[in-house]
Amino acid sequence: MTILCIRTDSDQAEVSVFYNKQEVASISWEAGRALSDTIHQKIEEILEIQAKTWDDIEGVVCYAGPGSFTGLRIGAAVANTLASSLDIPIVSYSGADWKLTGIAALLAGDDKKIIVPVYGSEPKTTKPRK
Secondary structure (H helix, E strand, O other), X not given: OEXXXXXXXOOEEEEEEEEOOEEEEEEEEXXXXXXXXXXXXXXXXXXXXXXXXXXXXXXXXXXXXXXXXXHHHHHHHHHHHHHHHHOOOEEEXXXXXXXXXXXXXXXXXXXXXXXXXXXXOOOOOOOOOO
């Protein structure tokens, strides 16, 4: 099973490709405020390294959080869109072993259908002027 892992909780973003429980490729980059512009390019790049296409992805694991509000939302939106459009399973986990925990869940047949980020605290948003 070819599994895409996505982590976007900080300025340093990461995408990895696993074949079952074996990591076969990984890319980390300083995404900063350009995450939404670069994440799809990085996923395409890592798939090309493995001579794979978008259609070869059979499952998605996304880092759940906590972390950057916007970063987590972008990662979850990309992961949810991929899972929905490719009709593949998706899970999200936190902690040091988030990838392996998520991969084990996918291999066991788990599918959350849609994931939601875990921010760790209330988002700090600007209050409306009126």
